[in-house]
Amino acid sequence: MRKFIRNSLTAAVVTGTALSLTSVPASAATWNVANGGARTFHNSINLIAEDIETGAVVTCNDSSGGATLDNGVSDNAPLATVDGIEFHHTDNAGGECNGPGGLLVEIQPVGLPWRLIGETYDAGTGVTSGRIEGVKAHIVGSDGCEADIAGPGGTDGVINGRYTNSTGKLNLSARTDNNLQVVSDNGLCDPLLINVGDHIGLDGEYIIDTPPAFPVITMS
Numbered sequence: 001m002r003k004f005i006r007n008s009l010t011a012a013v014v015t016g017t018a019l020s021l022t023s024v025p026a027s028a029a030t031w032n033v034a035n036g037g038a039r040t041f042h043n044s045i046n047l048i049a050e051d052i053e054t055g056a057v058v059t060c061n062d063s064s065g066g067a068t069l070d071n072g073v074s075d076n077a078p079l080a081t082v083d084g085i086e087f088h089h090t091d092n093a094g095g096e097c098n099g100p101g102g103l104l105v106e107i108q109p110v111g112l113p114w115r116l117i118g119e120t121y122d123a124g125t126g127v128t129s130g131r132i133e134g135v136k137a138h139i140v141g142s143d144g145c146e147a148d149i150a151g152p153g154g155t156d157g158v159i160n161g162r163y164t165n166s167t168g169k170l171n172l173s174a175r176t177d178n179n180l181q182v183v184s185d186n187g188l189c190d191p192l193l194i195n196v197g198d199h200i201g202l203d204g205e206y207i208i209d210t211p212p213a214f215p216v217i218t219m220s
Helices: 002-006
Strands: 023-025 031-034 037-043 047-051 057-060 062-069 072-074 080-088 104-110 114-122 127-141 146-150 157-164 169-172 181-185 200-203 205-208 216-219
Touching: 057 104, 080 104, 114 216
Parallel strands: none
Antiparallel strands: 023 114, 031 072, 031 216, 037 062, 037 205, 047 057, 047 200, 062 080, 080 114, 104 127, 114 127, 127 146, 127 157, 146 181, 157 169, 169 205
């Protein structure tokens, strides 16, 4: 797992900003959520976690979970909470994700629920750009390596991204568009794969399961 962890990781949920002339900043209006409630979601493409410094990569092709979106109007509250999430790869009997060099990696979410915060809304495209806050994870590699992923100094991690009303998809940020770091390890991790202080990048996409209809997030 040393190799495994360097290569990786973690993994959770949103990508760069989709701003246009019609975009509205969160401070200027009120958020509206319809078709919310308790919802489930799953990945629509592979989730990839990369140690930016070493280039080690961990891949999960089966990720799902549950979220809660509060219907109605809100000014400052989270638009949604991620109440549970799992990361797996269907090639492995134990469900572990694939790490570098044949290593198997288990990703355990920490500090749930995570919070989805809206920042801007583009009425022309129906895209909300924002961030997922509170992201932390513990990873365990098949080589004995264990590490913790969080924001700087163990603070809440933040992942940026965007949600599209018409598709029900939440796109994760491109590799460096978050503050995730390796904040600790157990001393058994391969330094060629992962080190304390390394930055973790994420790529991926999730879709809300239907029925009912996809949640719709707007501003007024």
